[in-house]
Amino acid sequence: MEGLAGLASPIAIGLLLGGLYVVIALGLSLVFGVVKVINVAHGDIVVLGSYFAWVLLTNLGVDPMLTVLVGAPVFFGLGILVERFLLHRAIKKSADAALIVAFGLSLIIQNAIQWKWTPYSRQLGTSYMLESFAIGGLRIPLVYVLDFAAALVVMVVMHQFLKRTYLGQAITAASQDRQTAELMGINPARVYAIAFGIAMALAAIAGVFLGMTFPFTPTFGPSVLIIAFGVVILGGLGNMVGTFLGGMIFGLSQTLGGHFLGPTGQQLVPFAMVLVVLTIRPQGLFGR
């Protein structure tokens, strides 16, 4: 029976791909958990990260993995500015206003990218991207392994930051009880701005790995956003382990859906899962 053995490949790929999705989702989860706003521009920021890496690659020959080191701080700074001057004001008015402003940002980013770099599809192509491993009869592309590795590294770093630094604990506290956090001496506005900055830095990193894994276009943002949401909703908010598992499940549902139901399945099964989880357990499978 081809069945079981044939499953090994989709399972492996699904899990590894899930790593990429985790990195994509972490930024969104952070913003949602702390600032309590859905950043609908998140997907577009990720794509912006991909283009950032692409520009550095094609113009300066910088390897995408190195771009991460440059992109993250740049996007961090951008994020702080955007939050302080745009989002913060919007949030003060209402949650819906923030959503709409984020939507506007999404439009702006998408069209600015399209204007500057044309609607043609791009990819971050490097020499090692075409490499693949052979493990136990499976062919695993190197990129996927890198995606997964990235997820692990990012998660560990974020975890340590949140648990061991005053700032990290301040972010956690502000996300659980903003007013009481103020009483601790935590400036919520500053914390929000920093959290958003971190989220954007994460998006930049995600963008680099996304660009190495898939071809991207300026309008790819919303699809990325939906993936990020799917992962966050599946895994629930508030813990990194949940987001990690959410990413794994999302990746698996894609590859297994594709394996059993063809390309339609690959695209629809994850959505279906998300809708189901949203309906019966909105706080996510592992959320609190």
Next chain:
Amino acid sequence: MRRKIPLSKRGSLRKRGSLALLVAAALAVLPLLGVPRTWLLYLFFFFVYLAAANMWNLLAGYSGLLALCPAAFIGLAAYTMTILTWLHVPFYVGIVAGGAAAALFAAVISVAVFRMSGIYFAIGTLVLPEILRLVFLRWRPVGGGLSGGGAGYMVKGVSKLSSADSYWLALAVCCVSVIVLAIILRSKFGLGLAAIRDNANSAASSGINVFGLKLYSFIIAAFVMGMAGAVSYTREGYIEPLSGFSINWLMIVLLSVVIGGIGIEIGPLVGTAIFVILRFRLARSGDVSLLIQGIILVVIMLVAPQGIVGLIRDLHRRGITGLIRDLRRRVEGGLGQRPSPILRVAGLRSGPPPVSAVSTPDSLSDSHAPKEEQTWEK
């Protein structure tokens, strides 16, 4: 839905009503006066967009439902009409059928999305058009299989439609939207919505069926929006998933409503007019056009979230100085605990800044009820 209007207001309502009737009649006659085709084109889009915008205003501005799925209703209705034309059903029947299909979809999907609170609702609805797009990409209920072509269908039986015919269709659906909205807002239904908007919890404890009212809004809006979308495609003549379920539709209604003033009855009227003019002016600039639209959206939300109509009203009420004072306070972003100069009545409010997007599981996206996160109320 019986009218409950105080006697004093009946006079002005009648005035307004007759004015509107006059305007509609004048607009209907327009094509017969030999106006240029481009006018009819502009107005066609204006009517279609206004119809959709009015309904979206009903959802987001009056019912507290920030539904990001107009494309779902529009695309579904348009597809229904198109498919029916392939089954020899005339398009004008198809338009109504399309609206009905969208309404049915809204009713069915509400089982899922209405369980989601606030932000999840917004996201749940955002995903819907995407899902439908994917479905219609594969599913070909009529006609042959894909033979290299897209997943689209031609709309049969509309090629002979003149500019005037399209124009009248659009005008008709627009009038429907205006009338429906007017009736709702002046009925008990509307009163209930206003109560919910002010404070969902006390509305519920007053015996108002919060869930039911929101559901009705959702379904009605889907119906009219669907019809508007179907009408739009009678002119287009061809529908495909990418266009029918495009996020473009959300942009259109969002901008139209926000520019004019969300939660204000004539907001979309002003907003759509400006939007259409803007769009056509910028059409030559291609990509920059959308870029500018995005910027406008952001700027308006930050500087004048009450929209242009709202701005004018505030101006009228407070004078320039009051407005500048307000603007300055807003820009400084402060939260002074000073008494606000004007005690605002239902529809606008002063008070602590609304913070949380995550509302209680039972209440839906309450865009206008400021709730201070975890207040220590005695």
Next chain:
Amino acid sequence: MQTPVDRTDPGALRGLGESCTTPAEVLLRVSNIDVYYGSLQVLCDVSLEVRSGEIVAIAGANGAGKSTLLKTISGLMHPAIGSIEFAGRDVTRLNAYDIVSQGISQVPEGRRLFPEMTVLQNLMIGSYNRSARPRREQNLARVYELFPILKERRNQVAKTLSGGQQQMVAIGRGLMADPKLIIIDEMSLGLSPLIVTELFRVLHEIQARGVTVLLVEQNVWQTLHEADRAYVLETGRMVLSGNAIDLRQEEQVRNAYFGA
């Protein structure tokens, strides 16, 4: 800038070049404040004083404005009129997160622990403000001394603690901010009399270590036996004030709260 502080002297003020002063020094002075919540006036012409080393209580019925008063003192709200002075500085316009480093720490009503964080994490975040960080370990040790059970349960998640334990963590967290003045809102709410008595004992110990205490309490009887001075707030106005002993005899108080 930092003069060495004798923490056992209730009259001592921290650093900032000020010398030790007499025990009756006014630490907190609230002068004629009006506070609005939106367009609703909640406090009208409210004044109070807290002297260094005292335990001062504010009593009043629900809705009298006690919480608003505390929020205003800690900087979460600001008065429209009037001023607030702390340790000689005008803090009226300061935001809450800046006031903490001035030396005011508030233990909010309902404990308000960070629910998903552990006891230790809650305590540690209490020392977030810059002035408290250097003495973090010392203060932690002191908190464990006052509440030994917290040391036992330091890795327990806050929301799983009992009401009394949560209150201990809340007070401990407030102390971690290294305050001159600690404000406690409704300490006894929902707690058994035994625990409340124990908490009051701890308050006296805190007082002995040089921290001034401002309380808001519904449990008027016990409070008037534990506090040095008290104020009574009624619908946004101060109606009574004085030594706790005197207030206990006061006709109005007896009628209103003791039914005697």
